[in-house]
Amino acid sequence: MAETREDGRRERGRRSREAILAQAVSLASVDGLDGLTLGRLAAAVGVSKSGFFAHWRDKEQLQLDAVEWAARQWVDEIVKPALLTPPGVGRVLALHEARLRFYEAKVLPGGCFFFVAQVEFDDRPGPVRERVAKALTDWLGLVERVVREAVELGELLADTDTAQLAYEIDALGEASITHSRLLGGDSGTYDRARRAVLRRLRALTTDPTLLPEG
Template identity: 65%
Template sequence: MTQDGRRLRGQRSRETILAQAVSLASVEGLDGLSLGRLAAEIGISKSGFFAHWRDKQELQLEAVDWAVRQWREHIVVPALRAPAGVRRLFALHEARLRFYAERVLPGGCFFLAVQAEFDDHPGAVRTRVVQALHDWEAFIRSLVEEAVALGELDRGVDPAQLAYEIEALGKAAVPHSRLLDEQLAFTHARRTVLQRLRGLCADPSLLPED
């Protein structure tokens, strides 16, 4: 029982650190993570980090994995509750915009911060970020393909192209909402994807009008 209790406390400590690391990285990037500051914010000693990770890179790699898990819980899982097809595709976009609008992360988007940071920096962290981004775009594309197979989107739709457009509009909403008009940024990002999908949809009534 004592050993199990220690293991549980260790797991909780690990998760607390990762959640805080992702939060800070959304503002400062992964390279900008200071172990000292992270330790101070959580209230543990720096030596406490080395009970979980051998070095900063190991922490960075697990932070990417944690961000993927957070993204799945807040965006992918809620979207999958919508009916398969075009409604699920649009629900995914709406869930993403809601994640940003609710300021789950202080910097808006972990992945937007780190992809700009690591796009020209080869190494293990870049590889992990690339895989996460690849999996995300592949998931959007799979929903487009599903909607086409169900006959809800035109068969001439290029799934990779449409997935790219949806991803680009979701991503653009982050800096626009923080630097310009927040409400307008989310409204435009939502409306543009909605209009695009309605224009390609065999039955536009499946989607909201606005």
């Protein structure tokens, strides 16, 4: 019976921690990681300030855990759905489109947690910057790997610069965030970002019929 009660407390603690981190990522997508305060998070989640200290010893650890949670969300919402598409040039496009759908669906009120975090911490040394940089490195590495698969399958030209193409795809995804936020969600920016990558891939593919028309 004692073990059952202990297991129940642990499960409630886990759910509470996850709820706090989900709210932290949501708020940080608008106000940045420095904008996270215990008072604001407590009010948003509906827990006492003292409840936070059971999970985090300081603000930096909360920020680090928020980055980890956002990285898991990115994988679940963007990477995993895209990887259901078979390897090849279609998967490259699927990865970009999954990202745009995530933004367009307004999963986060600020659009993209990582875009805000990169701007916030790009010139601030420390553990949070390192973790944000790792998230970007992991993402670019994944895009490049998917591009390389398409080259190896003969669906993209053999001399395709995989790192350059991965950079361009990521840059267009990031541009869609600022344009949609500043110019409005109905500005057509997501369609333009999709067409830009699609046309780039059609210019590099060995078989344009593998892709929709742009």
